[in-house]
Amino acid sequence: MNGVTGRMGYRQHLVRSILAIRDDGGVELDDGTRLQVEPVLVGRNRAKLAELAARHDVAEFTTDLDAALADDTATIYFDAQVTSERTKAILKALAAGKHVYTEKPIAESVAEGEELAEAARAAGVIHGVVHDKLYLPGLLKLKRLIDGDFFGRILSVRGEFGYWVFEGDWQPAQRPSWNYRAEDGGGMVLDMFCHWNYVLENLFGPVEAVMAKAVTHIPERWDEHGKPYAATADDAAYGIFELAGADGPILAQVNSSWAVRVDRGELVEFQVDGTHGSAVAGLFGCRIQSRARTPKPVWNPDLPTDQDFRAQWEQIPDNQEFVNGFRAQWEEFLRDVHAGRPHPYDFDAGVRGLRLVDAGYTSSREGRRVELDGSGPVSGSGDAAAVGPDAEAGA
Known part of the structure; x- marks a missing residue:
């Protein structure tokens, strides 16, 4: 788990999802057995990682991402870093044969997102992007x-x-x-x-x-x-x-x-x-x-x-017990990895989100309606190397 010293990575993904699953005995599978999880904390600040590990009884933490990816016992890589650091880390994880689950946006550009999706397909791993609001x-x-x-x-x-x-x-x-x-x-x-x-x-x-x-x-x-x-x-x-x-x-x-x-x-x-x-x-x-x-x-x-x-x-009445949305999707992803089946909210879904980002910035910058098809904005899609505001769009 890379990036869990940040607010979202710590509260929602580490504490309220993975540690909650661990403390409850793992994810319950269709046959009634349980799939247990144990995090390996990765980040840049060793002191913060050590404090989190001690606070939550986590055995392993490191500032060396390459070493963590070389550990064959950790089969899933999760990324909650700042967006600018995400692409290169996920590419390393895919090259190491890890299943990957990541926060959104999956990259800073459509081109980078497509690179990640293609690399994930080539690696033959299960890949997913956080869609937490669907679980609210x-x-x-x-x-x-x-x-x-x-x-x-x-x-x-x-x-x-x-x-x-x-x-x-x-x-x-x-x-x-x-x-x-x-x-x-x-x-x-x-x-x-x-x-x-x-x-x-x-x-x-x-x-x-x-x-x-x-x-x-x-x-x-x-x-x-x-x-x-x-x-x-x-x-x-x-x-x-x-x-x-x-x-x-x-x-x-x-x-x-x-x-x-x-x-x-x-x-x-x-x-x-x-x-x-x-x-x-x-x-x-x-x-x-x-x-x-x-x-x-x-x-x-x-x-x-x-x-x-x-x-x-x-x-509208609840009519059911709702669990934390981040945890609910984590459990779905873990079951999909265990079963070897694709996760419904995969990297391609993340790329579609980036295409809308690109179209939104293009519309704002050029002051016009922008159409999308299956591959993104139909025309005038802006700089394919980046999705973001230029000096005018941010003014």
Whole structure:
């Protein structure tokens, strides 16, 4: 496990996934037996690794990735490093014959992502990319509604994501400073369009075209040491996505921002509107309004409304026990490795996310709608060597 000293790698992947699985006796397989796991911690800071290993009773840790990859008893490589370090490490792991599971984005460019996908196919290993948001209770409930044909014909999706990330001067920022430097792999489009691609394509249909605007609202921030730096990456993105739905075209609008104050029930919410009903899904909750229970408001700017619109929605019950989404996908990946079968959310899915990133930046830079096909933007796809904002896109 490479990169577990970082926030996401430590909390979600090490503690709440792998160590939780280990402490529960392993992953339960179809035949009732259990597949146990034991992490080997890899990183650049030996002192941090030693402290984590001691805290969590982990026997092995190292700053030597090559030595870790040479260990035949560790058959899976996991990467949660900063994006700029990911490609070369995964290529090493594939060359060593390891199965690979990685955080997204899988690379900094479409070309690098395709290189990883081809190398994984050539190595004949199982490969997967984190799709954690598909395992959120709110989105699982939404998927249940879609599968039950609650919506009728789905017309549109509206997503709101983000919160205020402090600049770091008078209050410490709650996200790492590299997230706001394009040269270090930061950027809202690169970070979140990979998420939106797999959410949209797995729930509603593949993205066929995008119009997007990437902006840097906060041009200067302060790093972990209190030093000011130029925020060269976009900290917000506003996108319109055209989807190929099963029953016809679907329009999705998704706003993503680290410079917005939250006035909604959860940090991310998706409203889905269909001919027979609507739903609003967040991280945990999902509220619905059927056609039969839809109110009939009348626009009157001269009188305040007497309707409590939010009270007219019904909460969907859990109906099942939801486990941590990162752990749920880890367990699926481990079962797939054990069975020798492909993981459904593989490197090709990661490449599709990068193609949407590329199209989003192209749209923002050129101020136009960009179409996608199976291989990415149809035309004007920008620099094939990198996906990211240029000086204008980040202005």
